[in-house]
Amino acid sequence: MGNLCSLFTPPKPVKKRKPITKRQSSIGASSSGSGLNSNRWNNRVRSSSSRRDNKFEDALIQEHALAAAAVLFRQQNGGGGSLPFDRSASQRYQGSCSKKNQLPRSSSSRSRSSTDPLLQPHQFLNQGIKLDDLETNHFVLVHGGSFGAWCWYKTIALLEEDGFKVTAIDLAGCGINSININGIASLSQYVKPLTDILEKLPIGEKVILVGHDFGGACISYAMELFPSKISKAVFLAAAMLTNGQSTLDMFSLKAGQNDLMRKAQIFIYTNGNENPPTAIDLDKSLLKDLLFNQSPSKDVALASVSMRSIPFAPVLEKLSLSDANYGSVRRYYIETLEDNAIPVTLQENMINSSPPEKVYRLKGADHAPFFSKPQALHKLLLEIARISPA
Numbered sequence: 001m002g003n004l005c006s007l008f009t010p011p012k013p014v015k016k017r018k019p020i021t022k023r024q025s026s027i028g029a030s031s032s033g034s035g036l037n038s039n040r041w042n043n044r045v046r047s048s049s050s051r052r053d054n055k056f057e058d059a060l061i062q063e064h065a066l067a068a069a070a071v072l073f074r075q076q077n078g079g080g081g082s083l084p085f086d087r088s089a090s091q092r093y094q095g096s097c098s099k100k101n102q103l104p105r106s107s108s109s110r111s112r113s114s115t116d117p118l119l120q121p122h123q124f125l126n127q128g129i130k131l132d133d134l135e136t137n138h139f140v141l142v143h144g145g146s147f148g149a150w151c152w153y154k155t156i157a158l159l160e161e162d163g164f165k166v167t168a169i170d171l172a173g174c175g176i177n178s179i180n181i182n183g184i185a186s187l188s189q190y191v192k193p194l195t196d197i198l199e200k201l202p203i204g205e206k207v208i209l210v211g212h213d214f215g216g217a218c219i220s221y222a223m224e225l226f227p228s229k230i231s232k233a234v235f236l237a238a239a240m241l242t243n244g245q246s247t248l249d250m251f252s253l254k255a256g257q258n259d260l261m262r263k264a265q266i267f268i269y270t271n272g273n274e275n276p277p278t279a280i281d282l283d284k285s286l287l288k289d290l291l292f293n294q295s296p297s298k299d300v301a302l303a304s305v306s307m308r309s310i311p312f313a314p315v316l317e318k319l320s321l322s323d324a325n326y327g328s329v330r331r332y333y334i335e336t337l338e339d340n341a342i343p344v345t346l347q348e349n350m351i352n353s354s355p356p357e358k359v360y361r362l363k364g365a366d367h368a369p370f371f372s373k374p375q376a377l378h379k380l381l382l383e384i385a386r387i388s389p390a
Helices: 033-077 121-126 149-161 192-199 215-225 247-252 259-264 284-291 297-306 312-316 344-353 374-385
Strands: 138-142 165-169 207-212 230-236 265-268 279-282 330-336 358-362
Touching: 138 149, 138 192, 138 215, 149 165, 149 297, 149 374, 165 192, 192 215, 207 215, 207 374, 215 230, 230 374, 247 312, 247 344, 259 265, 259 284, 279 284, 279 312, 284 297, 330 344, 330 374, 358 374
Parallel strands: 138 165, 138 207, 207 230, 230 330, 330 358
Antiparallel strands: 265 279
């Protein structure tokens, strides 16, 4: 959700962006006779093959986006309440078939081998590592502000194909959760779908929490309440706060350095302009540049029709975090290096204020790495899952 420092400043008029047009590449001819014809034929073959690959990839992305949207629509019309976006609601993600889909390497700003083997998603269990050897095989994915469980559809599919159990939840007033976002008055109310899941876990069972964006504050709240039920906590371009801080406090540290976020914010005053805002919305015309500058266009389209407002009260709430509870959970941070919503400087500031066990960096990832770098993110989650218990 990014920098919320200019909360009561009316947003400036937003200029419409010019449509982006693709330039056609031309094929030059520098010879004559049969050689020219041969070159033209080879160019046609290569061009046709490239177009087929691009069409196949576009079709695959579109299929996933439409499938996730269809699940969301069915759940919205099949009964109210908060429903987990669980195994039955995920789509299978087929193995990669081109170099474009291979997993890129990632680097860490903490001590870590730079020669880690480059694994394909389905090779994880073929490296002598079994799910039974892990402390837990259960991921709980917590979305960020404005998002919902739908944003994890690629991550769910990749992890499930490796045999993991995955639960992606809708926080209160998000996704298909029917609570009125403007009526949410506390962080405890906002994160109740998450704390309900942790509370119902059998004794001795643990999960790996993954929090994105404002979801970082949400998993921190849960870590304080249920430290014995959380094996590891992963902060993905997320608010990683210290004791006594609110999300607004943290993001205000870099006030004035994110003009794009300030322009995108739209404050909702359900209780009248003389009272504080009840929610924050985002200008849809700026979503691409702010959150999805590296993401596929079809995922941006899915987000534009699925994102909802952010409740304002939880953003203001200061967390109470203790060393005995919150501090006992192993923390990991994943930086997104092309992030326009939470810039790397702000991510580094949070890391330096409360150093986690290890930091990873996702090159080429925008604020939505589950869209822009799904396989690289998947690889890092596998790496974190197989870290031995302390």
